[in-house]
Amino acid sequence: xGEIIEIRWHGRGGQxxxxxxxxxxxxxxxxxxxxxxxxEYGPERMGAPVQAFNRISEEPIRLxxxxxxxxxxxxxxxxxxxxxxxxxxxxxxxxxxxxTAEEPAAIRKRLSIKGLKIFTVDASGIAKEKIGRDVPxxxxxxxxxxxxxxxxxxxxxxxxxxxxxxxxxxxxxVIAGNIEAIETAYQEVKSE
Amino acid sequence: xxxxxxxxxxxEAMAEAIRQINPDVVAAYPITPATEVMQIFATYVAxxxxxxxxxxxxxxxxxxSAAIGSQIAGARTMTATSSQGLAxxxxxxxxxxxxxxxxxxxxxxxxxxxxxNIHCDHSDTMGGRDAGWIQIFSENSQEAYDNLIQAVRIAExxxxxxxxMVTTDGFxxxxxxxxxxxxxxxxVRDFIGTxxxxxxxxxxxxxxxxxxxxFVDYYFEHRRAVAQAMTNAKDVILEVGREFGRxxxxxxGFYEAYKLDDAEVxxxxxxxxxxxxxxxxDNLRKRGxxxxxxxxxxxxxxxxxxLAARLSGVSQICVLDRSDALAATGGPLFxxxxxxxxxxxxxxxxxxRIYGLGGRDIKVEEIEELLSAQVSAAAGGxxxxxxxxxxxRE
Numbered sequence: 001x002g003e004i005i006e007i008r009w010h011g012r013g014g015q016x017x018x019x020x021x022x023x024x025x026x027x028x029x030x031x032x033x034x035x036x037x038x039x040e041y042g043p044e045r046m047g048a049p050v051q052a053f054n055r056i057s058e059e060p061i062r063l064x065x066x067x068x069x070x071x072x073x074x075x076x077x078x079x080x081x082x083x084x085x086x087x088x089x090x091x092x093x094x095x096x097x098x099x100t101a102e103e104p105a106a107i108r109k110r111l112s113i114k115g116l117k118i119f120t121v122d123a124s125g126i127a128k129e130k131i132g133r134d135v136p137x138x139x140x141x142x143x144x145x146x147x148x149x150x151x152x153x154x155x156x157x158x159x160x161x162x163x164x165x166x167x168x169x170x171x172x173x174v175i176a177g178n179i180e181a182i183e184t185a186y187q188e189v190k191s192e
Numbered sequence: 193x194x195x196x197x198x199x200x201x202x203x204e205a206m207a208e209a210i211r212q213i214n215p216d217v218v219a220a221y222p223i224t225p226a227t228e229v230m231q232i233f234a235t236y237v238a239x240x241x242x243x244x245x246x247x248x249x250x251x252x253x254x255x256x257s258a259a260i261g262s263q264i265a266g267a268r269t270m271t272a273t274s275s276q277g278l279a280x281x282x283x284x285x286x287x288x289x290x291x292x293x294x295x296x297x298x299x300x301x302x303x304x305x306x307x308x309n310i311h312c313d314h315s316d317t318m319g320g321r322d323a324g325w326i327q328i329f330s331e332n333s334q335e336a337y338d339n340l341i342q343a344v345r346i347a348e349x350x351x352x353x354x355x356x357m358v359t360t361d362g363f364x365x366x367x368x369x370x371x372x373x374x375x376x377x378x379x380v381r382d383f384i385g386t387x388x389x390x391x392x393x394x395x396x397x398x399x400x401x402x403x404x405x406x407f408v409d410y411y412f413e414h415r416r417a418v419a420q421a422m423t424n425a426k427d428v429i430l431e432v433g434r435e436f437g438r439x440x441x442x443x444x445g446f447y448e449a450y451k452l453d454d455a456e457v458x459x460x461x462x463x464x465x466x467x468x469x470x471x472x473x474d475n476l477r478k479r480g481x482x483x484x485x486x487x488x489x490x491x492x493x494x495x496x497x498x499l500a501a502r503l504s505g506v507s508q509i510c511v512l513d514r515s516d517a518l519a520a521t522g523g524p525l526f527x528x529x530x531x532x533x534x535x536x537x538x539x540x541x542x543x544x545r546i547y548g549l550g551g552r553d554i555k556v557e558e559i560e561e562l563l564s565a566q567v568s569a570a571a572g573g574x575x576x577x578x579x580x581x582x583x584x585r586e
Contacts, residue, residue, distance in 0.1 A: 025199055034371055036369065038363075039367065041225075041310065041367065062470045062471055064465065065468050
């Protein structure tokens with residue numbers, strides 16, 4: 001059994017946590033990795049806290065239990081941190097990435113986080129500027145690749161371009177906007 | 193054989209299999225977590241990718257009734273459902289089997305009400321286990337896809353002619369994306385072949401009566417024939433599983449044995465838990481415990497003799513049931529396996545752990561703990577509960 005990387009996405013219904021997990025898994029599959037992507041299903045509705053999960057491995061994945069000890073957490077909406085335990089199950093050296101304009105040190109202080117590697121990126125700001133609305137999921141993927149080195153960035157970008165082209169055939173501006181957003185977030189993500 | 197590696201959820205995999213099967217008729221009513229199977233398939237119908245007549249009905253009872261009528265007429269017919277939907281079909285399930293109709297169902301396992309719950313357990317299909325339907329369980333998306341393709345050949349075989357349901361675990365598989373291989377349309381269509389109904393009701397040159405009354409004079413003979421068909425299905429399932437292996441690379445039988453040859457303790461289960469279980473078995477082996485796993489694929493017909501033979505040398509057996517028969521005798525897999533092992537002369541300790549009802553998670557460490565506790569009890573000569581509920585607050 002090889003090492004399986006587990007990721008948890010926190011978001012609010014409608015922000016694209018599930019889509020982000022699916023896109024990431026699909027991109028990892030494109031690099032020949034074994035993958036799983038699944039959301040947590042409860043009484044979801046717009047704005048309610050939701051979670052989605054990824055498993056990525058070089059070896060086939062047979063596990064079908066829930067992810068409770070991820071090594072990476074992505075928070076699409078930092079206001080969730082007050083009501084949801086976003087660091088639950090993370091190991092001492094775990095990675096947590098927030099969508100916020102704040103600096104990692106400010107987040108650490110404000111949320112009293114001990115240990116962990118904290119990263120921040122203003123994915124909502126980037127999305128509003130590049131895509132025209134607050135859809136932080138694709139830029140967060142760019143930032144995630146930067147801080148984890150999970151996938152080859154250029155190949156992931158290429159893969160996303162292909163998928164977005166298929167989905168938004170009649171809206172080329174959405175495709176370009178998403179790609180720019182991913183690239184910008186990749187450049188702008190901040191560490192402590 | 194051409195194969196394409198893709199990321200698909202269990203529901204997408206099932207919908208893809210139905211597209212490739214290209215049934216004449218599909219009749220269905222939506223229900224979580226199976227809804228997506230039909231939602232995706234309906235887009236294939238709308239896009240003209242299949243020749244199927246899709247019949248949206250007002251209830252699952254009507255869906256199964258429409259499917260029965262269409263199959264009687266001579267059309268290859270499929271449906272999909274879950275949980276309460278399957279329960280609402282209950283009356284018609286027996287009729288499909290009694291009329292010897294090779295209907296094919298994609299079933300997504302979900303708990304039954306009450307309390308209302310949308311998550312996975314196997315209570316729904318277990319409710320129909322004596323209805324005369326062949327029942328095949330799947331560990332993951334790949335198996336759901338492979339099993340549905342094989343289902344066509346099994347159900348329509350002249351020695352069988354029984355309805356068949358292929359199941360996946362609700363949400364755990366149905367809504368989880370995994371890597372899998374999709375075969376070429378042509379290869380799948382060559383494998384399943386063209387449907388040639390034995391006595392289509394719409395053949396006006398040979399008029400027949402279907403569903404006529406059958407009292408003390410012939411009812412028993414007809415039910416005896418249904419029982420024989422279920423027995424015959426055993427050979428057909430193995431034959432189709434072997435041919436599938438030759439054509440697509442993965443052979444299928446009644447069960448999958450994992451590290452069972454020298455196992456002193458083995459878990460027996462259905463569905464997705466087998467995947468989690470395999471990781472637990474590997475961990476137990478690293479700790480020096482000779483553990484193994486038997487994943488049952490075919491629950492109906494129940495391969496009793498084959499299971500007894502395969503588990504004969506295993507002294508400690510833990511049967512994990514994701515449903516409760518509420519019979520005060522343990523879960524359905526446990527009681528059936530117990531009966532199957534009765535004539536085996538070796539010494540066994542067979543215990544039952546009912547787990548995961550309503551989608552309650554089971555982790556690798558929990559399975560390790562269950563099996564190692566059984567091994568330690570046996571080694572220390574201590575008694576251990578024969579039937580117990582795992583992972584419940586009580």
